[in-house]
Amino acid sequence: METEFTIQHASASLRASSRGRGANIVMLHAGVADRRMWRHTLLSLSSDHHALAYDRRGFGETEEVDEPFRHVDDLDAVIEHIGGPASILIGCSQGGRVAIDFALAHPHKVAALVLVATAVTGAPAPESYSGEIAVLMAQLDEAEAKGDIERVNAIEARLWLDGPLAKEGRIAGEVRQLFLEMNGTALRRGPLTHERPCPPAIERLQSLAVPSLVVWGDLDFPHIQRRSQHIADTIPGARPHIIAGCAHLPSLEQPREFNRAVEAFLATVKT
Numbered sequence: 001m002e003t004e005f006t007i008q009h010a011s012a013s014l015r016a017s018s019r020g021r022g023a024n025i026v027m028l029h030a031g032v033a034d035r036r037m038w039r040h041t042l043l044s045l046s047s048d049h050h051a052l053a054y055d056r057r058g059f060g061e062t063e064e065v066d067e068p069f070r071h072v073d074d075l076d077a078v079i080e081h082i083g084g085p086a087s088i089l090i091g092c093s094q095g096g097r098v099a100i101d102f103a104l105a106h107p108h109k110v111a112a113l114v115l116v117a118t119a120v121t122g123a124p125a126p127e128s129y130s131g132e133i134a135v136l137m138a139q140l141d142e143a144e145a146k147g148d149i150e151r152v153n154a155i156e157a158r159l160w161l162d163g164p165l166a167k168e169g170r171i172a173g174e175v176r177q178l179f180l181e182m183n184g185t186a187l188r189r190g191p192l193t194h195e196r197p198c199p200p201a202i203e204r205l206q207s208l209a210v211p212s213l214v215v216w217g218d219l220d221f222p223h224i225q226r227r228s229q230h231i232a233d234t235i236p237g238a239r240p241h242i243i244a245g246c247a248h249l250p251s252l253e254q255p256r257e258f259n260r261a262v263e264a265f266l267a268t269v270k271t
Helices: 035-045 071-082 094-105 131-146 149-162 173-189 222-234 255-266
Strands: 003-009 012-019 023-028 049-054 087-092 110-116 212-217 239-243
Touching (some): 012 035, 023 071, 023 094, 035 087, 035 255, 087 094, 212 222, 222 239, 239 255
Parallel strands (some): 110 212
Antiparallel strands (some): 003 012, 012 049
């Protein structure tokens, strides 16, 4: 049975969902989603683990004021709340960035990492885009400048759900509607302005000494695919897993394939 609850940290009321019993798994969503992107994975992994997903500040049902904060400190509060030994962290995109930062800051609290199309603190942004991606990014900039949230949401669905070089509307139906709901909620709330940065992690990936799985789709942004390969090559012993015909959010787009890969990896992790 799924349980929903709130974890209080500073001014933030972090909304969470959990299922199952066993070793702790904490799932960190992408910056265009909320904890609902893990709905299938939460169910799948709960048969052998205590699986938890929560909305970070600025997303979903979490409530907060715009105060100085760090996502890693909120994550620490979540892990302290659930107790137990070291947790397995699963993070997608910005959520992966938080997982890496946390693992570097608190290595004794992390048993393993699953990094999905992940961002990395300190990684350089693309210097430029070309072709169709450049056109889409220019359209996104224009919509943001006009404050046209619905247009921004539609373009971001094209970029992150369909894939920047894939056909618009490639992913339709319930999954697309969920994306638009999750991302639209965050866009309407606006950004938090007092997040305190963590030290750059891009040059410290080789210091991560936990079992790691790095997952990405071959329809994602080219620079994210290259970065994912670099992470898999740099973290000692990390396993790469590429999902064909998939963009930035595998747990939404191809949940069965994603869950199979994660479950196979977790079967090798001692907790």
